[in-house]
Amino acid sequence: xxxxxxxxxxxxxxxxxxxxxxxAATRGRSGRNRWVLAGVGAGVVGxxxxxxxxxxxxxxxxxVGQELFSAGVLxxxxxxxxxxxxxxxxxxxxxxxxAKQLGxxxxxxxxxxxAMALVVTLAVVREGSETALFMYSLMIGGDNSRVAIFLxxxxxxxxxxxxxxxxxxxxxxxxxxxxxxATSGLILLLAAxxxxxxxxxxxxxxxxxxxxxxxxxxxWLLTNNAPLGVLLHVLMGYEATPAxxxxxxxxxxxxxxxxxxxxxxxxxxxxx
Amino acid sequence: MKRTVKLAIALVAFGFSIPGFAADQDVSxxxxxxxxxxxxxxxxxxQKIRLLVKNLDAAAEEFESHELNREKVxxxxxxxxxYIGPLSPGRYPFFGEFHESTARGAVVAx
Numbered sequence: 001x002x003x004x005x006x007x008x009x010x011x012x013x014x015x016x017x018x019x020x021x022x023x024a025a026t027r028g029r030s031g032r033n034r035w036v037l038a039g040v041g042a043g044v045v046g047x048x049x050x051x052x053x054x055x056x057x058x059x060x061x062x063x064v065g066q067e068l069f070s071a072g073v074l075x076x077x078x079x080x081x082x083x084x085x086x087x088x089x090x091x092x093x094x095x096x097x098x099a100k101q102l103g104x105x106x107x108x109x110x111x112x113x114x115a116m117a118l119v120v121t122l123a124v125v126r127e128g129s130e131t132a133l134f135m136y137s138l139m140i141g142g143d144n145s146r147v148a149i150f151l152x153x154x155x156x157x158x159x160x161x162x163x164x165x166x167x168x169x170x171x172x173x174x175x176x177x178x179x180x181x182a183t184s185g186l187i188l189l190l191a192a193x194x195x196x197x198x199x200x201x202x203x204x205x206x207x208x209x210x211x212x213x214x215x216x217x218x219x220w221l222l223t224n225n226a227p228l229g230v231l232l233h234v235l236m237g238y239e240a241t242p243a244x245x246x247x248x249x250x251x252x253x254x255x256x257x258x259x260x261x262x263x264x265x266x267x268x269x270x271x272x
Numbered sequence: 273m274k275r276t277v278k279l280a281i282a283l284v285a286f287g288f289s290i291p292g293f294a295a296d297q298d299v300s301x302x303x304x305x306x307x308x309x310x311x312x313x314x315x316x317x318x319q320k321i322r323l324l325v326k327n328l329d330a331a332a333e334e335f336e337s338h339e340l341n342r343e344k345v346x347x348x349x350x351x352x353x354x355y356i357g358p359l360s361p362g363r364y365p366f367f368g369e370f371h372e373s374t375a376r377g378a379v380v381a382x
Binding site for chain 1 (some may be wrong): 282296306316320322324331332333334338341342343344345346347348349350351352353354357358359369370371372373
Protein backbone atom coordinates (compact mmCIF):
# COMPACT_ATOMS: atom_id res chain seq x y z
CA UNK A 1 0.00 0.00 0.00
CA UNK A 2 2.85 2.35 0.89
CA UNK A 3 4.42 1.72 -2.51
CA UNK A 4 1.25 2.99 -4.19
CA UNK A 5 1.22 6.05 -1.92
CA UNK A 6 4.79 7.03 -2.75
CA UNK A 7 4.50 6.66 -6.51
CA UNK A 8 1.09 8.32 -6.77
CA UNK A 9 2.41 11.16 -4.59
CA UNK A 10 5.44 11.58 -6.84
CA UNK A 11 3.31 11.70 -9.99
CA UNK A 12 0.62 13.94 -8.51
CA UNK A 13 3.13 16.34 -6.93
CA UNK A 14 4.32 17.81 -10.22
CA UNK A 15 0.81 18.53 -11.50
CA UNK A 16 -0.29 19.81 -8.05
CA UNK A 17 2.58 22.30 -7.84
CA UNK A 18 1.81 23.57 -11.34
CA UNK A 19 -1.87 23.97 -10.40
CA UNK A 20 -0.79 25.82 -7.24
CA UNK A 21 1.28 28.27 -9.28
CA UNK A 22 -1.49 28.77 -11.85
CA UNK A 23 -4.08 29.35 -9.10
CA ALA A 24 -1.79 31.92 -7.44
CA ALA A 25 -1.03 33.69 -10.70
CA THR A 26 -4.76 34.06 -11.43
CA ARG A 27 -5.79 35.08 -7.90
CA GLY A 28 -8.76 37.40 -7.75
CA ARG A 29 -9.75 36.87 -11.36
CA SER A 30 -13.43 36.26 -12.00
CA GLY A 31 -14.42 32.59 -12.19
CA ARG A 32 -10.91 31.49 -11.27
CA ASN A 33 -12.00 28.40 -9.31
CA ARG A 34 -14.32 27.27 -12.08
CA TRP A 35 -11.56 27.60 -14.69
CA VAL A 36 -9.05 25.66 -12.60
CA LEU A 37 -11.57 22.92 -11.76
CA ALA A 38 -12.59 22.64 -15.41
CA GLY A 39 -8.89 22.31 -16.27
CA VAL A 40 -8.44 19.51 -13.73
CA GLY A 41 -11.61 17.73 -14.90
CA ALA A 42 -10.58 17.82 -18.54
CA GLY A 43 -7.13 16.63 -17.47
CA VAL A 44 -8.52 13.60 -15.62
CA VAL A 45 -10.64 12.58 -18.62
CA GLY A 46 -7.66 13.16 -20.91
CA UNK A 47 -5.28 11.09 -18.79
CA UNK A 48 -7.62 8.10 -18.76
CA UNK A 49 -7.85 8.38 -22.52
CA UNK A 50 -4.08 8.66 -22.95
CA UNK A 51 -3.46 5.79 -20.50
CA UNK A 52 -5.80 3.51 -22.45
CA UNK A 53 -4.06 4.42 -25.71
CA UNK A 54 -0.48 4.01 -24.41
CA UNK A 55 0.19 0.90 -26.48
CA UNK A 56 -1.01 2.54 -29.70
CA UNK A 57 0.86 5.74 -28.90
CA UNK A 58 4.10 3.86 -28.26
CA UNK A 59 4.13 2.00 -31.58
CA UNK A 60 3.35 5.18 -33.51
CA UNK A 61 6.21 6.97 -35.38
CA UNK A 62 8.82 4.19 -35.14
CA UNK A 63 8.42 3.75 -31.39
CA VAL A 64 8.79 7.39 -30.42
CA GLY A 65 5.10 8.34 -30.47
CA GLN A 66 5.10 8.83 -26.72
CA GLU A 67 7.94 11.35 -26.98
CA LEU A 68 6.18 13.22 -29.79
CA PHE A 69 3.03 13.37 -27.69
CA SER A 70 4.93 14.60 -24.62
CA ALA A 71 6.74 17.19 -26.73
CA GLY A 72 3.39 18.44 -28.05
CA VAL A 73 1.95 18.70 -24.54
CA LEU A 74 5.03 20.48 -23.18
CA UNK A 75 5.38 22.80 -26.17
CA UNK A 76 1.75 23.87 -25.91
CA UNK A 77 2.10 24.49 -22.16
CA UNK A 78 5.21 26.64 -22.73
CA UNK A 79 3.33 28.76 -25.28
CA UNK A 80 0.35 29.21 -22.94
CA UNK A 81 2.57 30.22 -20.00
CA UNK A 82 4.56 32.60 -22.19
CA UNK A 83 1.38 34.16 -23.51
CA UNK A 84 -0.01 34.55 -19.97
CA UNK A 85 3.11 36.26 -18.68
CA UNK A 86 3.29 38.66 -21.61
CA UNK A 87 -0.43 39.40 -21.31
CA UNK A 88 -0.07 40.02 -17.57
CA UNK A 89 2.85 42.41 -18.08
CA UNK A 90 0.51 44.54 -20.09
CA UNK A 91 -2.57 44.27 -17.90
CA UNK A 92 -1.33 43.69 -14.36
CA UNK A 93 -1.71 47.30 -13.26
CA UNK A 94 -5.25 47.58 -14.59
CA UNK A 95 -6.17 44.27 -12.95
CA UNK A 96 -4.78 45.37 -9.61
CA UNK A 97 -6.64 48.68 -9.64
CA UNK A 98 -10.11 47.61 -10.52
CA ALA A 99 -11.10 44.54 -12.46
CA LYS A 100 -14.36 46.19 -13.53
CA GLN A 101 -12.56 49.03 -15.27
CA LEU A 102 -11.17 46.57 -17.73
CA GLY A 103 -14.37 46.70 -19.77
CA UNK A 104 -13.18 45.88 -23.24
CA UNK A 105 -10.48 43.64 -21.78
CA UNK A 106 -12.97 41.16 -20.34
CA UNK A 107 -12.81 39.00 -23.47
CA UNK A 108 -9.05 39.06 -23.48
CA UNK A 109 -9.04 38.21 -19.77
CA UNK A 110 -11.24 35.23 -20.47
CA UNK A 111 -8.83 34.10 -23.17
CA UNK A 112 -6.01 34.28 -20.67
CA UNK A 113 -8.00 32.22 -18.13
CA UNK A 114 -8.68 29.56 -20.73
CA ALA A 115 -4.97 29.47 -21.58
CA MET A 116 -4.17 28.91 -17.90
CA ALA A 117 -6.90 26.25 -17.59
CA LEU A 118 -5.26 24.51 -20.57
CA VAL A 119 -1.91 24.55 -18.72
CA VAL A 120 -3.66 22.79 -15.81
CA THR A 121 -5.21 20.23 -18.17
CA LEU A 122 -1.88 19.49 -19.85
CA ALA A 123 -0.12 19.05 -16.49
CA VAL A 124 -2.83 16.68 -15.26
CA VAL A 125 -2.83 14.67 -18.51
CA ARG A 126 0.94 14.23 -18.39
CA GLU A 127 1.14 13.02 -14.81
CA GLY A 128 -2.35 11.53 -14.54
CA SER A 129 -1.91 9.09 -17.42
CA GLU A 130 1.19 7.63 -15.74
CA THR A 131 -0.63 7.40 -12.42
CA ALA A 132 -3.54 5.57 -14.06
CA LEU A 133 -1.17 3.09 -15.74
CA PHE A 134 0.67 2.50 -12.49
CA MET A 135 -2.54 1.88 -10.53
CA TYR A 136 -3.74 -0.51 -13.23
CA SER A 137 -0.45 -2.40 -13.24
CA LEU A 138 -0.65 -2.79 -9.44
CA MET A 139 -4.19 -4.10 -9.67
CA ILE A 140 -3.35 -6.81 -12.17
CA GLY A 141 -0.15 -7.58 -10.26
CA GLY A 142 -2.34 -9.15 -7.60
CA ASP A 143 0.13 -8.76 -4.72
CA ASN A 144 -2.17 -6.41 -2.85
CA SER A 145 -5.90 -6.23 -2.31
CA ARG A 146 -7.70 -3.68 -4.42
CA VAL A 147 -8.87 -1.85 -1.33
CA ALA A 148 -5.28 -1.44 -0.10
CA ILE A 149 -4.13 -0.21 -3.52
CA PHE A 150 -7.02 2.20 -3.74
CA LEU A 151 -6.47 3.58 -0.23
CA UNK A 152 -2.73 3.88 -0.85
CA UNK A 153 -3.30 5.74 -4.09
CA UNK A 154 -5.90 8.02 -2.50
CA UNK A 155 -3.46 8.89 0.29
CA UNK A 156 -0.76 9.72 -2.29
CA UNK A 157 -3.23 11.88 -4.18
CA UNK A 158 -4.24 13.70 -1.00
CA UNK A 159 -0.61 14.33 0.00
CA UNK A 160 0.25 15.62 -3.48
CA UNK A 161 -2.78 17.90 -3.53
CA UNK A 162 -1.83 19.17 -0.06
CA UNK A 163 1.65 20.08 -1.33
CA UNK A 164 0.14 22.03 -4.23
CA UNK A 165 -2.22 23.80 -1.87
CA UNK A 166 0.67 24.52 0.49
CA UNK A 167 2.55 26.25 -2.32
CA UNK A 168 -0.56 28.26 -3.17
CA UNK A 169 -1.11 29.24 0.49
CA UNK A 170 2.54 30.26 0.72
CA UNK A 171 2.07 32.54 -2.26
CA UNK A 172 -0.90 34.26 -0.66
CA UNK A 173 1.36 35.39 2.20
CA UNK A 174 3.58 37.33 -0.18
CA UNK A 175 2.91 41.09 0.23
CA UNK A 176 0.80 42.59 -2.58
CA UNK A 177 3.73 44.74 -3.68
CA UNK A 178 5.79 41.69 -4.58
CA UNK A 179 2.99 39.33 -5.52
CA UNK A 180 2.98 39.94 -9.26
CA UNK A 181 6.77 39.77 -9.55
CA ALA A 182 6.81 36.52 -7.56
CA THR A 183 4.11 34.76 -9.59
CA SER A 184 5.30 35.96 -12.99
CA GLY A 185 8.89 35.09 -12.06
CA LEU A 186 7.87 31.56 -11.13
CA ILE A 187 5.73 31.15 -14.26
CA LEU A 188 8.75 32.28 -16.30
CA LEU A 189 10.95 29.62 -14.67
CA LEU A 190 8.22 27.00 -15.06
CA ALA A 191 7.97 27.74 -18.79
CA ALA A 192 11.76 27.51 -19.17
CA UNK A 193 11.75 24.21 -17.22
CA UNK A 194 9.12 22.81 -19.59
CA UNK A 195 11.12 24.00 -22.61
CA UNK A 196 14.08 22.04 -21.24
CA UNK A 197 11.86 18.95 -20.82
CA UNK A 198 10.62 19.49 -24.38
CA UNK A 199 14.23 19.22 -25.56
CA UNK A 200 14.84 16.16 -23.35
CA UNK A 201 12.02 14.09 -24.83
CA UNK A 202 13.07 14.97 -28.37
CA UNK A 203 16.67 13.95 -27.58
CA UNK A 204 15.32 10.68 -26.15
CA UNK A 205 13.52 10.15 -29.48
CA UNK A 206 16.72 11.07 -31.39
CA UNK A 207 14.97 13.98 -33.08
CA UNK A 208 17.32 16.55 -31.54
CA UNK A 209 21.07 16.23 -30.92
CA UNK A 210 22.03 16.29 -27.25
CA UNK A 211 25.07 18.57 -27.93
CA UNK A 212 26.61 17.25 -24.72
CA UNK A 213 25.33 14.43 -22.53
CA UNK A 214 25.57 15.60 -19.89
CA UNK A 215 26.81 19.18 -20.08
CA UNK A 216 27.56 19.04 -16.35
CA UNK A 217 27.03 16.69 -13.44
CA UNK A 218 25.94 18.17 -10.12
CA UNK A 219 24.55 14.91 -8.72
CA TRP A 220 27.25 15.10 -6.00
CA LEU A 221 25.49 18.28 -4.81
CA LEU A 222 21.82 17.47 -5.35
CA THR A 223 20.33 14.47 -7.13
CA ASN A 224 17.06 14.65 -9.02
CA ASN A 225 15.44 12.06 -6.75
CA ALA A 226 16.13 13.90 -3.48
CA PRO A 227 13.01 15.76 -2.25
CA LEU A 228 14.62 19.17 -2.80
CA GLY A 229 15.86 18.03 -6.22
CA VAL A 230 12.31 17.02 -7.21
CA LEU A 231 10.92 20.35 -6.01
CA LEU A 232 13.53 22.41 -7.85
CA HIS A 233 13.10 20.22 -10.92
CA VAL A 234 9.37 21.00 -11.10
CA LEU A 235 9.60 24.67 -10.14
CA MET A 236 12.66 25.78 -12.07
CA GLY A 237 13.84 22.83 -14.13
CA TYR A 238 16.81 21.74 -12.01
CA GLU A 239 18.68 18.82 -13.56
CA ALA A 240 21.77 17.19 -12.09
CA THR A 241 22.85 15.92 -15.52
CA PRO A 242 21.28 18.03 -18.28
CA ALA A 243 22.05 17.64 -21.96
CA UNK A 244 23.58 20.70 -23.61
CA UNK A 245 20.51 21.10 -25.81
CA UNK A 246 18.26 21.30 -22.73
CA UNK A 247 20.27 24.22 -21.42
CA UNK A 248 20.01 25.93 -24.82
CA UNK A 249 16.21 25.53 -24.80
CA UNK A 250 15.95 26.67 -21.18
CA UNK A 251 18.00 29.83 -21.76
CA UNK A 252 16.24 30.62 -25.05
CA UNK A 253 12.76 30.30 -23.51
CA UNK A 254 13.81 32.41 -20.54
CA UNK A 255 15.25 35.12 -22.78
CA UNK A 256 12.38 35.22 -25.31
CA UNK A 257 9.61 35.34 -22.70
CA UNK A 258 11.42 37.96 -20.59
CA UNK A 259 11.96 40.07 -23.73
CA UNK A 260 8.27 39.69 -24.62
CA UNK A 261 7.26 40.81 -21.13
CA UNK A 262 9.51 43.88 -21.32
CA UNK A 263 8.15 44.78 -24.69
CA UNK A 264 4.53 44.35 -23.55
CA UNK A 265 5.14 46.65 -20.60
CA UNK A 266 6.16 49.49 -22.92
CA UNK A 267 2.97 48.93 -24.91
CA UNK A 268 0.73 49.63 -21.92
CA UNK A 269 -2.05 51.90 -23.06
CA UNK A 270 -1.66 55.47 -21.72
CA UNK A 271 -5.01 55.32 -19.92
CA UNK A 272 -3.94 52.47 -17.64
CA MET B 273 49.59 11.33 -53.84
CA LYS B 274 50.26 9.05 -50.90
CA ARG B 275 49.75 11.98 -48.58
CA THR B 276 46.36 12.74 -50.10
CA VAL B 277 45.25 9.13 -49.57
CA LYS B 278 46.43 9.19 -45.97
CA LEU B 279 44.64 12.48 -45.42
CA ALA B 280 41.43 11.07 -46.90
CA ILE B 281 41.63 8.01 -44.65
CA ALA B 282 42.27 10.19 -41.64
CA LEU B 283 39.30 12.40 -42.50
CA VAL B 284 36.96 9.43 -42.92
CA ALA B 285 38.18 7.93 -39.63
CA PHE B 286 37.64 11.28 -37.94
CA GLY B 287 34.15 11.49 -39.39
CA PHE B 288 33.24 8.14 -37.83
CA SER B 289 34.71 9.17 -34.51
CA ILE B 290 32.32 12.12 -34.19
CA PRO B 291 29.51 10.71 -32.03
CA GLY B 292 26.71 12.14 -34.13
CA PHE B 293 28.00 10.49 -37.27
CA ALA B 294 28.69 7.08 -35.83
CA ALA B 295 26.16 4.39 -36.64
CA ASP B 296 23.71 3.82 -33.80
CA GLN B 297 24.09 0.59 -31.95
CA ASP B 298 21.07 -1.41 -30.87
CA VAL B 299 20.91 -2.96 -27.42
CA SER B 300 17.91 -5.12 -26.50
CA UNK B 301 16.40 -5.74 -23.09
CA UNK B 302 13.26 -7.49 -21.97
CA UNK B 303 11.08 -7.02 -18.90
CA UNK B 304 9.85 -10.33 -17.53
CA UNK B 305 8.23 -10.92 -14.12
CA UNK B 306 8.97 -7.29 -13.19
CA UNK B 307 12.70 -7.72 -13.81
CA UNK B 308 15.04 -6.56 -16.54
CA UNK B 309 16.87 -9.22 -18.55
CA UNK B 310 19.79 -8.91 -18.77
CA UNK B 311 20.29 -6.82 -15.66
CA UNK B 312 23.47 -5.32 -16.97
CA UNK B 313 24.27 -4.34 -20.54
CA UNK B 314 27.70 -3.28 -21.77
CA UNK B 315 27.87 -0.61 -24.44
CA UNK B 316 30.74 1.26 -26.08
CA UNK B 317 31.41 4.70 -24.60
CA UNK B 318 31.23 7.78 -26.81
CA GLN B 319 28.56 6.35 -29.07
CA LYS B 320 24.84 6.86 -29.40
CA ILE B 321 22.91 3.73 -28.38
CA ARG B 322 19.38 2.70 -29.22
CA LEU B 323 17.87 0.77 -26.31
CA LEU B 324 15.01 -1.49 -27.30
CA VAL B 325 13.07 -2.54 -24.22
CA LYS B 326 10.37 -5.15 -24.70
CA ASN B 327 7.84 -5.52 -21.91
CA LEU B 328 6.70 -9.15 -21.79
CA ASP B 329 4.60 -8.63 -18.67
CA ALA B 330 0.88 -7.99 -18.52
CA ALA B 331 1.48 -4.75 -16.61
CA ALA B 332 2.92 -1.48 -17.84
CA GLU B 333 6.34 -0.40 -16.63
CA GLU B 334 8.14 2.91 -16.56
CA PHE B 335 11.80 2.78 -17.54
CA GLU B 336 13.57 5.44 -15.56
CA SER B 337 17.16 6.51 -14.97
CA HIS B 338 18.32 9.68 -13.28
CA GLU B 339 21.89 9.01 -14.41
CA LEU B 340 20.87 8.62 -18.06
CA ASN B 341 18.25 11.37 -17.73
CA ARG B 342 15.58 9.19 -19.30
CA GLU B 343 12.04 8.08 -18.51
CA LYS B 344 9.54 6.27 -20.60
CA VAL B 345 6.36 4.33 -19.98
CA UNK B 346 6.29 0.92 -21.67
CA UNK B 347 2.83 -0.57 -22.16
CA UNK B 348 2.24 -4.29 -21.63
CA UNK B 349 3.56 -6.23 -24.61
CA UNK B 350 5.09 -3.15 -26.21
CA UNK B 351 8.70 -2.44 -27.20
CA UNK B 352 10.04 0.98 -26.33
CA UNK B 353 12.78 2.74 -28.24
CA UNK B 354 15.02 4.90 -26.06
CA TYR B 355 18.06 6.69 -27.40
CA ILE B 356 20.91 7.22 -24.94
CA GLY B 357 24.44 8.58 -25.04
CA PRO B 358 27.03 9.21 -26.28
CA LEU B 359 28.13 8.23 -22.77
CA SER B 360 31.38 8.72 -20.89
CA PRO B 361 32.75 5.48 -19.45
CA GLY B 362 30.89 4.55 -16.28
CA ARG B 363 27.94 2.77 -14.74
CA TYR B 364 24.44 4.17 -15.32
CA PRO B 365 21.76 2.47 -13.20
CA PHE B 366 18.16 2.33 -14.37
CA PHE B 367 14.99 0.98 -12.77
CA GLY B 368 11.36 0.25 -13.43
CA GLU B 369 9.46 2.84 -11.46
CA PHE B 370 6.33 0.74 -11.15
CA HIS B 371 8.23 -2.23 -9.66
CA GLU B 372 11.24 -0.55 -8.15
CA SER B 373 12.12 -3.30 -5.68
CA THR B 374 12.75 -5.92 -8.39
CA ALA B 375 13.16 -4.07 -11.69
CA ARG B 376 16.75 -2.82 -11.50
CA GLY B 377 19.58 -2.78 -13.97
CA ALA B 378 22.46 -0.78 -15.33
CA VAL B 379 24.11 0.31 -18.55
CA VAL B 380 27.88 0.02 -18.36
CA ALA B 381 29.71 2.19 -20.87
CA UNK B 382 33.33 1.25 -21.55
